[in-house]
Amino acid sequence: MPDAQLMDRAFQRIMRSLVDTGRAPHYAELARALARPAEDGPALLHDVMQAYPIGWLHPETDYIASFPPLNSLPTQYRITVRGEQRWFAQCGFEATSVTWLFPGETVRIDAPCLDCGDPVTVEMRDGRITWADPPGVVGHLAFGFGASRGRSYYL
Amino acid sequence: MNLFRAEEHARRWSRFEPRSEEGFITLADLAGFFGTESRRHMLDADYLSTWYPRRAAERRAYLERIGKTSPFWMGTPDPPTS
Numbered sequence: 001m002p003d004a005q006l007m008d009r010a011f012q013r014i015m016r017s018l019v020d021t022g023r024a025p026h027y028a029e030l031a032r033a034l035a036r037p038a039e040d041g042p043a044l045l046h047d048v049m050q051a052y053p054i055g056w057l058h059p060e061t062d063y064i065a066s067f068p069p070l071n072s073l074p075t076q077y078r079i080t081v082r083g084e085q086r087w088f089a090q091c092g093f094e095a096t097s098v099t100w101l102f103p104g105e106t107v108r109i110d111a112p113c114l115d116c117g118d119p120v121t122v123e124m125r126d127g128r129i130t131w132a133d134p135p136g137v138v139g140h141l142a143f144g145f146g147a148s149r150g151r152s153y154y155l
Numbered sequence: 156m157n158l159f160r161a162e163e164h165a166r167r168w169s170r171f172e173p174r175s176e177e178g179f180i181t182l183a184d185l186a187g188f189f190g191t192e193s194r195r196h197m198l199d200a201d202y203l204s205t206w207y208p209r210r211a212a213e214r215r216a217y218l219e220r221i222g223k224t225s226p227f228w229m230g231t232p233d234p235p236t237s
Contacts, residue, residue, distance in 0.1 A: 004203075004204045005204075007203055007204065008200060008201055008202065008203045008204050009200075011202060011203040012198075012200060012202070012203075015197060015198065015202075016198075019198075048203075051203060051207075052203060052207065069189070069197075077158075091156040091157065092156050092157040092158035093156040093185060093188070093189055094156070094189065095158070096182075096185050096186045096188075096189045096190070097189035097190065097194050097197075099190075100190065100194050100195050100197055100198075101197060101198065109158070111157075111158055113158075113159050113160040113164050114157055114159065114164075114165075114168050114170075115159060115160070115164035115165065115167045115168045116160065116164060116167075118160060120158045120159065120160055122158070122182065124186065127186065127190045127195070128186075129182060129183065129186055132182055134160050134161065136160065136161040136162075137158055137159070137160060137161075137182050138158070138159055138161060138162055138165065138179055138180065138181060138182065139156070139157070139158055139159075139179070139180040139181070139182065139184075139185040140156075140157050140158075140159055140162075140165040140175065140178050140179055140180075141156055141175060141178035141179075141180065141227070141228070142156070142157065142170065142171070142172065142175050142178060143172070143175065144174070144175070144178065144226070144227035144228070144230070145227070145228060145229065145230035146226070146229075146230030146231060146232070
């Protein structure tokens with residue numbers, strides 16, 4: 001069973017890398033940051049992803065694609081902070097959680113509406129919605145939660 | 156799990172499924188759903204061991220509070236149809 005403290009440190013290293021740079025670290029960077037031998041990197045990565053199963057690796061790789069609320073793989077949910085569009089959210093729902101990664105900052109979510117392509121914009125600060133354009137922006141859960149729904153829950 | 160300009164836009168989406176008519180949530184409720192207590196600790200050193208395990212129960216409690224208690228939202232199996 002993986003060491004809980006090590007898993008906490010690995011999780012924080014990945015999340016901090018995403019917050020600071022917009023991308024997740026490679027397992028070799030992760031191992032080095034935790035003062036572990038490079039050969040421990042893959043197992044460390046797989047252990048932390050197993051402990052945080054709402055994220056995932058890109059299929060057949062050891063690359064972190066998603067580590068919610070942020071995504072290393074670009075999505076249509078673009079996140080801007082301090083005028084820099086450097087981040088992507090895992091999905092439209094997780095996008096509303098990104099605000100908690102940037103305390104005291106205005107976090108802007110820009111996405112195209114999947115029906116018409118027109119913009120959807122939401123701004124949040126410390127969990128509070130400060131702007132929505134258009135004002136009637138809604139969330140939509142397409143397939144329902146739970147494995148029994150049979151489709152990827154993030155779609 | 157998408158954002159749309161309005162409900163009618165979601166209904167016109169090429170991948171809209173009739174079952175997901177119950178899948179709408181206001182932006183305010185969504186921000187609350189994804190802003191429960193554990194979410195506010197994602198940068199804490201003990202997030203994974205201390206806060207993440209609380210997430211599922213928080214989500215269920217929040218969904219109950221806003222009246223979204225169907226299997227579609229709660230992630231529970233659909234009742235058998237006769």
